[in-house]
Amino acid sequence: MEQRVTRAATELGYEPHFIAQSLRKGNTGTLGFLVADMSNPVFADIVRGAEDFARTKGYAVMLANSEGNEGLDAEHLRLFLRRRVDGIIVSTVGSGSEEVGRELANPNIRYVVIDRDVPPDLKVSGIMGDHATGMREATMHLINRGHRSIALISGPESLRPVRERARGFREAFATAGLKPRKDLIRLGSLRPEYGRDETANLLSLAQPPTAIVAGGNRLLAGVLEAIHTLGLEVGRQLALVSCDDVDLTRLYRPAISVVVRDTYKMGQLAADYLIDQLINPQAPIQNALVPTRFVARASSDFQWPRTSRAEVSRA
Amino acid sequence: MEQRVTRAATELGYEPHFIAQSLRKGNTGTLGFLVADMSNPVFADIVRGAEDFARTKGYAVMLANSEGNEGLDAEHLRLFLRRRVDGIIVSTVGSGSEEVGRELANPNIRYVVIDRDVPPDLKVSGIMGDHATGMREATMHLINRGHRSIALISGPESLRPVRERARGFREAFATAGLKPRKDLIRLGSLRPEYGRDETANLLSLAQPPTAIVAGGNRLLAGVLEAIHTLGLEVGRQLALVSCDDVDLTRLYRPAISVVVRDTYKMGQLAADYLIDQLINPQAPIQNALVPTRFVARASSDFQWPRTSRAEVSRA
DNA sequence: TTGTATGCGTTATCAA
DNA sequence: TTGATAACGCATACAA
Numbered sequence: 001m002e003q004r005v006t007r008a009a010t011e012l013g014y015e016p017h018f019i020a021q022s023l024r025k026g027n028t029g030t031l032g033f034l035v036a037d038m039s040n041p042v043f044a045d046i047v048r049g050a051e052d053f054a055r056t057k058g059y060a061v062m063l064a065n066s067e068g069n070e071g072l073d074a075e076h077l078r079l080f081l082r083r084r085v086d087g088i089i090v091s092t093v094g095s096g097s098e099e100v101g102r103e104l105a106n107p108n109i110r111y112v113v114i115d116r117d118v119p120p121d122l123k124v125s126g127i128m129g130d131h132a133t134g135m136r137e138a139t140m141h142l143i144n145r146g147h148r149s150i151a152l153i154s155g156p157e158s159l160r161p162v163r164e165r166a167r168g169f170r171e172a173f174a175t176a177g178l179k180p181r182k183d184l185i186r187l188g189s190l191r192p193e194y195g196r197d198e199t200a201n202l203l204s205l206a207q208p209p210t211a212i213v214a215g216g217n218r219l220l221a222g223v224l225e226a227i228h229t230l231g232l233e234v235g236r237q238l239a240l241v242s243c244d245d246v247d248l249t250r251l252y253r254p255a256i257s258v259v260v261r262d263t264y265k266m267g268q269l270a271a272d273y274l275i276d277q278l279i280n281p282q283a284p285i286q287n288a289l290v291p292t293r294f295v296a297r298a299s300s301d302f303q304w305p306r307t308s309r310a311e312v313s314r315a
Numbered sequence: 316m317e318q319r320v321t322r323a324a325t326e327l328g329y330e331p332h333f334i335a336q337s338l339r340k341g342n343t344g345t346l347g348f349l350v351a352d353m354s355n356p357v358f359a360d361i362v363r364g365a366e367d368f369a370r371t372k373g374y375a376v377m378l379a380n381s382e383g384n385e386g387l388d389a390e391h392l393r394l395f396l397r398r399r400v401d402g403i404i405v406s407t408v409g410s411g412s413e414e415v416g417r418e419l420a421n422p423n424i425r426y427v428v429i430d431r432d433v434p435p436d437l438k439v440s441g442i443m444g445d446h447a448t449g450m451r452e453a454t455m456h457l458i459n460r461g462h463r464s465i466a467l468i469s470g471p472e473s474l475r476p477v478r479e480r481a482r483g484f485r486e487a488f489a490t491a492g493l494k495p496r497k498d499l500i501r502l503g504s505l506r507p508e509y510g511r512d513e514t515a516n517l518l519s520l521a522q523p524p525t526a527i528v529a530g531g532n533r534l535l536a537g538v539l540e541a542i543h544t545l546g547l548e549v550g551r552q553l554a555l556v557s558c559d560d561v562d563l564t565r566l567y568r569p570a571i572s573v574v575v576r577d578t579y580k581m582g583q584l585a586a587d588y589l590i591d592q593l594i595n596p597q598a599p600i601q602n603a604l605v606p607t608r609f610v611a612r613a614s615s616d617f618q619w620p621r622t623s624r625a626e627v628s629r630a
Numbered sequence: 631t632t633g634t635a636t637g638c639g640t641t642a643t644c645a646a
Numbered sequence: 647t648t649g650a651t652a653a654c655g656c657a658t659a660c661a662a
Contacts, residue, residue, distance in 0.1 A: 001647075001648075002647085015397065016639080016640075017638085017639050018397050018398050018399055019334060019338045019399050019638090019639080020638070020640045020641090020654090021640060021641085022334045022640095022654095023332075023334045023335055023338050023638090023639080023654050023655070024639075024640040024641050024642085024653085024654055025641075025654090026654075028334060029398075030377075038359055038360075038362065038366075039356070039359060039360060039363060041356055041359070044353055044356070044359040045354060047353065047378070048353045048354060048380055048382075051353075051378050051379070051380055052380065052382070055379065055394075060377050060378075060379075060398060061377065061378055062345075062375050062377055062378075063366050063376055063377075063378055064366070064370065064375075065363055065366055065367065067363075067367070079375070082330065082333050083333050083344075083345075083375060084332070084333055084334050221562055221565075221566060225566070228566075246562070247561070248562045248566055248567075251536060251539045251543075251563055251567065252563075252566065252567060253543065253567075253568070316631075316632075317632090331655080332655050332656070334654090334655080334656095335638090335654070335656045335657090336657080337638095337656095338638050338639070338640095338655080338656075339637085339655080339657050340638090341638075
């Protein structure tokens with residue numbers, strides 16, 4: 001007798017009303033993704049991974065892009081709450097304002113945080129990049145190639161990825177029994193303009209660096225801009241390393257060495273952990289440390305100082 | 316007396332239940348964005364524009380990424396319908412399958428289509444790029460610089476942007492009283508691999524092109540890859556023009572000439588038109604033609620054939 | 631102005 | 647197994 005109902009339903013093309021279901025069941029099958037900066041291909045990739053995974057589990061993803069404007073983060077979180085998303089993936093612009101921090105303590109909703117510090121008492125899962133390892137490899141590589149004056153340009157140390165990168169950088173020097181030149185470490189901002197200005201500044205020092213590490217993929221654009229303006233050639237007068245592999249790093253000539261990580265997978269993991277929590281609320285929170293790896297390319301893979309002029313010919 | 320209620324509401328921190336409102340009002344305040352390929356920075360920008368605008372109007376944006384897989388388009392549309400989004404911004408992978416075409420005729424929901432053909436009888440707004448104009452300028456520029464053997468690599472002509480680009484390309488030749496070499500026009504796919512293979516093929520012709528136009532920003536990666544493999548130098552042995560300005564085109568050396576358009580604005584317009592229709596259902600549909608413009612850079616901005624060797628020095 | 635009842639489409643509960 | 651009923655939270659229509 002229930003068969004008759006089911007058959008009639010399919011024949012009439014009945015589809016349950018998703019909103020009515022949501023109201024009754026108390027969940028919306030929707031995740032919010034608070035993204036710091038969509039125009040950054042790295043974030044676009046993370047979003048892609050999260051959306052792909054969420055969709056396979058029947059969840060949809062709503063987006064709110066803070067466009068690098070830290071003040072918008074908290075506002076967007078509230079917006080998601082109003083819309084009753086089941087959980088939120090958080091990739092804040094800054095290190096997380098007080099307001100955002102308070103919200104993460106909200107027990108009514110589950111959060112997964114990407115590459116940001118979370119007070120350990122909060123029941124919040126995290127997807128963290130192991131930036132230190134890749135950066136240590138990169139710095140080792142530069143030291144092994146003969147560099148001693150290596151510059152590091154990155155964002156404020158309050159940001160976890162920056163702090164980890166700086167740690168890897170310093171550890172590599174320590175391992176080699178060397179000390180990095182403190183005047184070459186510039187930790188101020190991840191914006192391209194900062195990369196440009198600090199590069200110009202560094203290269204006009206009396207003792208300029210022989211290698212530059214851009215600790216952030218957006219910074220690279222500024223670093224390259226400054227190098228071009230000064231008429232220098234990467235891979236010849238200067239070694240260069242960046243973070244995260246994008247078209248630019250692969251196709252620039254000389255190709256640019258990078259510390260890579262699987263960003264798509266980070267997005268997948270974020271959605272995975274979040275949905276786990278939603279399906280089973282008393283499941284323990286999870287923390288992933290996503291590996292990074294250094295990929296040497298022509299922008300840095302040569303001995304310093306350049307020995308013969310012949311070797312330089314193809315620049 | 317209503318003041319007492321309002322005051323109590325604010326004091327108790329009352330917030331209306333969005334889902335209950337949706338059920339009652341019959342709309343969700345949500346737009347679906349069917350995006351062909353999120354890893355393409357151009358689409359990421361369009362999404363960003365749409366989301367930004369939608370948010371200012373109180374709408375949220377749900378994402379479904381087809382990842383270049385045409386079959387997923389229709390499936391994702393159905394998914395949006397199930398979730399009762401109020402309207403959908405459609406940027407399909409291919410020229411639009413039959414299934415998608417049928418769905419666009421669905422009068423229960425409003426659509427805005429980005430850069431795809433729409434049967435004129437459908438009540439569907441469109442945001443179209445004026446690719447022909449920019450491509451005409453680009454081709455003129457190459458002809459004026461002395462090129463006669465100009466290759467065009469792009470996707471299938473069933474795609475509106477491709478067809479428009481090919482039209483602009485041919486019109487430039489016609490205007491100059493010339494004929495393009497048909498064997499240099501390769502309209503097959505927008506994927507990087509196609510760009511790579513066709514570039515390799517073109518450059519091994521007995522009469523290779525002296526300039527290549529990449530009609531699609533993803534193609535450029537493949538084109539550059541092939542050029543590098545062959546050991547050629549852009550801006551020296553070969554002129555190069557691409558479509559859509561990205562980090563790579565700006566920062567590659569020599570900088571790469573491009574046909575640009577305001578992608579962020581296209582996203583904004585899409586959301587704008589869509590929300591217009593939602594607010595006022597009998598408003599007429601709108602069509603935007605977003606201008607494109609050619610930006611000459613060092614990859615193509617030189618006289619052909621190269622006259623003196625001196626001029627070449629800075630490559 | 632103020633109050634009260636009904637329905638949006640589900641789903642869960644309880645009774646038959 | 648089957649059927650009837652209430653409730654999710656809001657908004658609207660109508661009565662007082």
